[in-house]
């Protein structure tokens with residue numbers, strides 16, 4: 531995955547355990563270079579190794595870490611040069627989720643090596659949103675769930691989320707609490 535993702539992960543690690551401790555973990559794991567270049571592409575094995583190292587250091591499962599990282603990632607992306615992309619992608623949760631593929635394609639033109647996920651809005655009513663997620667990668671559902679929770683909060687919605695496996699990914703069910711105010 532692109533270095534930008536690793537930069538966000540490093541930011542999370544440094545906030546949790548401090549820069550020297552994280553650098554030491556990386557060194558022990560054989561990473562000679564503690565920093566990542568945003569526009570450079572790194573093998574998914576590197577990404578997952580970082581996730582595993584940080585999860586082990588924090589005593590969390592990889593799924594728990596990926597879930598928390600989903601929330602961190604959206605804050606990171608929102609504060610980056612892509613903040614505008616995120617803000618322009620819709621004025622409400624349903625519109626935003628309907629535009630996820632378009633949003634990723636616009637980012638893809640800057641990051642040609644990226645393997646973007648694919649989302650499809652299946653159904654939406656005031657109680658539930660059904661969203662299909664497909665990916666060439668496996669095991670990132672907790673990451674998706676973390677992102678979706680954060681995104682819902684950005685639109686002032688409180689939701690609970692679960693998902694069931696489907697071919698090539700998962701089907702997410704986003705249950706919406708009645709909006710306040």
Ligand code: HEM
Nearest residue numbers: 531532607612615616644645646647665666667670674677
């Ligand atoms: C401005 C905001 C965003 C930016 C800049 C962004 C960018 C990216 C980039 C660069 C990748 C890595 C692809 C690669 O290197 O191969 C990625 C992957 C991913 N993005 Fe986004 N993204 C954003 C928002 C979102 C949102 C709102 C979601 C909603 C769920 C999302 C879901 C994912 C997932 C699940 C992946 C993992 C790839 C996979 O599943 O195969 N992203 N995104």
